[in-house]
Amino acid sequence: MPTRHLHVLRHGAADPFGELTGVGERQAELAGRRLAALPxxxxxxxxLPRAVRSAQVLGAQLPGVPVAEAAELVDHVPFIPDPLPPAWAGFFDGEDRAEAAEGERLAAxxxxxxxxxxETETHEVLVTHAFQVAWLVRDALAAPPASWLGLPYGNAALTTLEYRDDRSASLIVYNDMGHLPPELRWTGFGPAARP
Incomplete structure (x- = not known):
């Protein structure tokens, strides 16, 4: 059975304007070096620019591998619970049902x-955003739609999912930052314990 291996990464650290920072470039380069061992x-x-640049930097470590845009990977809110749990009200402040419907369409x-x-054995790298990584993980685990909300994700962290015809999706690796030195892990999440 051919396996589709998805190696999914959140873009590297970005500035408030959505441009990749020097730290983000280093994260993407190290992620690319790690992925260079795979076919x-x-x-x-x-x-979005932060993902485009991350993919370019990462792709430079994978000579001959095509790097291309996939509109489905754009940053968006994939699902908003209705009713909204009070703990998440501030997070979704300003979102309306029309935006929620568009987010669900993009997630689908x-x-x-x-x-x-x-159809054939393939290894694809997806450079996207935290919400999209969480949505793909939630989907692979067949978890309820609102489950994506509790899945944090580090910059340039690696998640690997596998898809085959003869079984359910498999989560192989989640939010792995082993290719990053400690000072580059969890960038963008504020002060917290770093693995």
């Missing part, structure tokens, strides 16, 4: 394109 067939990225497009078996 990567393609690198797909979100259309993301899973339809990438969260499925392939």
């Amino acid at each position: 990567v067939d393609a690198v797909w990225h979100s259309p 497009a993301l899973t339809a394109r990438f969260a499925c078996p392939a």
Whole structure:
């Protein structure tokens, strides 16, 4: 059975304007070095600048591997619970039901394109955003839609999912930052214990 291996990463650290920082470039480079040991067939990225640049830097470590945009990887809120749990009210302040419907449409497009078996053995790298990584993990685990809310994700952390015709999706690696030195882990999440 051919396996579709998805190696999913959040973009590197970005500034408040959405541009990759020097730290983010280093994170992406180290992620690329880690992935260079795999037979990567393609690198797909979100259309947003922080993901585009991360994919370019990462892709430089994978000579000959095509790097291309996938609109389905764009940053968006994939699902808003209704009713909204009080603990999340501030997080979703300003979101309306029309935006929620568009987010659900984008989330469905993301899973339809990438969260499925392939016809041949393939290794694809997806450079996207924290919410999209969480959504793909939630989908692979067949967890309720609101479960994506509790899945934090580090910059340039690696998650690997596998899809085959003969079984359910498998979560192989989640939020792995072993390729990053301690000072580059959890960038963007404020003060916290760092693994």
